[in-house]
Amino acid sequence: MPKKPTNAPVQKNERIDVTFLDLTHEGMGVAKVDGYPIFVPDALPGEEADVKVVKTVKNYGFGRLMKRHVESEQRVDPPCPIYHWCGGCQLQHMNQDAQLHLKREQVVNALHKYMGRDDIPVHETIGMDEPWAYRNKAQVPVAERDGELIAGFYAKRSHHIVDMDHCLIQGDQNDAAIQVVKNIMKRYKIKPYEEASGRGVIRHIVARSGRLSGEVMVMLVTNGEELPHKKKIVEDIRQEVSGIHSIVQNINPKKTNVIYGERTEILWGETYIEERIGKLRFALSPRSFFQVNPVQTEALYQKVLEYAELRGNETVIDAYCGIGSISLFLADEVKKVYGVEVVGEAIRDARKNAKLNGIANVEFSVGKAEEVVPWWRAALGIQADVIVVDPPRKGCDEKLLQTMIEMQPERIVYASCNPATLARDLRILADGGYDVKEVQPVDMFPQTTHIECVVSIRRKDM
Known part of the structure; x- marks a missing residue:
């Protein structure tokens, strides 16, 4: 029998009765035994259950729910038949009000933990009227099981693919396109990529759609240039995918978990599809980053606009500008917007989107925000009245934060996904x-457990 870790009052394989007190940011129930936390999937606060301990380390353990004695009023039956195996969603067993409350609490708890602040107003989470079929992009890995090609999302905390015939959070066009392409791959016996050996052809099937335009892009991510029966596959996709506007091959020969390779080729159709946010049109190229929920993106951007408190004469810097979506959303309300993004392809898209919308008072640069923004200030004398940041999950580079502090803009608006x-x-x-x-x-x-938020920040002397 393995040794019991120091301070752990339970051992692996032990059965215990617990009451769940809280949820982790990953959606697991939290119970405590003599102050020692046990994390258990598919458990909600207030529930009482029989749990089997499956792992212990020094400061916490993991358990498996064996029998639920008391059920939470927040619990609902997940409508997805593969929910308990698939890792794509984590909160389908919670009602929508409970999900929104949990996400607000994530923000409140983070402010308390990292800032020691409980006095910052955190508003109720803005939710969706219809919180299903909202995603405009699906990236689905493929594999082989029992000689058959399967495609789906990874199981929870694993690299094991759960075969999927339908995804309830994907937009209907994406969902249908994925299944059509999956069947075409089977039809032509295209071998899925094997991570262990590095052999095989097809790695991922990607579908992207414009909610209002109805245009669909299909991307085949392959292990090399060769795609057997390429012409027939392209023709079948053209015939069978509703709304198809573009068919693309991305070539990724590296033995890596990174989805995309550096080379992308258009096999048929246009180089981009169109999406709309409010009155703005956006051209989305194959690897463009764009928010996956266009309905809530508009709500998010409206809040950015509100917190920017624009009067029409401001100079705005949009750090981490991506394809220019926030920059263009603000442009009508300001004198000038400067956007910076490290991905050159995104900046090309940003400039294209500015032209597409007839917007001339924006200027985009390629580079790291923490390097370009100080250079703008030192070399060009650019002084921002408002700075907007929408960084990746790792947050802002500290050098950029210090530059923002030195530039002393009146207002900062921070959009965050972490x-x-x-x-x-x-x-x-x-x-x-x-x-x-x-x-x-x-x-x-x-x-899912993910939450975005927008923060209003003002200089203290204002």
Whole structure:
């Protein structure tokens, strides 16, 4: 029998009765035995259950729910038949109000942990009227099982693919396109990529759609240039995928978990599809980053606009600008917007999108925000009245935060997809002379644990 870890009052394989007190940010139930936390999937606060301990380390353990004695009023039956295996969603067993409350609490808890603040107003999470079929992009890995090609999302905490015939959070066009292409791959006996050996052809099937345009892009991510029966596959996709506008091959020969390779070739159709947010049109190229929930993106951007408090004469810097979506959303309300993004392809798309919408008062540059923004200030004398940041999950680079503090804009608007790194960065800005005024969570990813939020930040002397 393995030794019991120091401070652990339970052992692996032990059966215990517990009451769940809380949820982790990953959606697992939290119970405690003599102060020792046990994390258990598919458990909700207030529920009582018989749990089997499956793993223990020094400061916490994991369990498997064996029998539920008391059920939470927040519990609902997940409508997805593969929910308990698939890792794509984590919260389908919670009702929508409970999900929105949980996501707000993530933000509140992060502000308390990293800033020591409980006084910052955090508004109720903005949810969706219909929190299903919202995603405009699906990236689905493929594999082989019992000689058959399968395609689906990874199982929870594993690299094991759960075969999927239908996904309830994908937009209907994406969902249908994935299944059609999956069947075409089977038809021509295209071998799936094997991670262990590095052999095989097809790695991922990607479908992207424009909610209002109805245009669909299909991308085949392959292990090399060769795609057997390429012409027939392209023709079948053209005939069988409703709304098809573009068919693309991305070549990724590296033995890696990274989805995309550096080379992308158009096999048929246009180089981009169109999406709309509000009155703006966006051309989405194969690897463009764009928010996957266009309905909630508009809600998020409206809140960015509100918190920017624009009067029409401001100079705005949009760091981490991507394809220019926030920059263009703000452009009508300001004198000038400068956007910066490290991905050159995204900046090309940003410039294309500015032309597509007839917007001339924006300027985009390629580079790291933490390098370009200081250069703008030192070499060009650019002084921002408002700075907007929408960084990746790791948050803002500390050099950029210090530059923002030195530039002393009147207002900063921070859009975040990670409450922990957000709160860390807010503490730096607060120490640098800024007040965090309010926070608005937005549920961009219903049925999952992820949360986006927008923060209003003002210089303390304003």
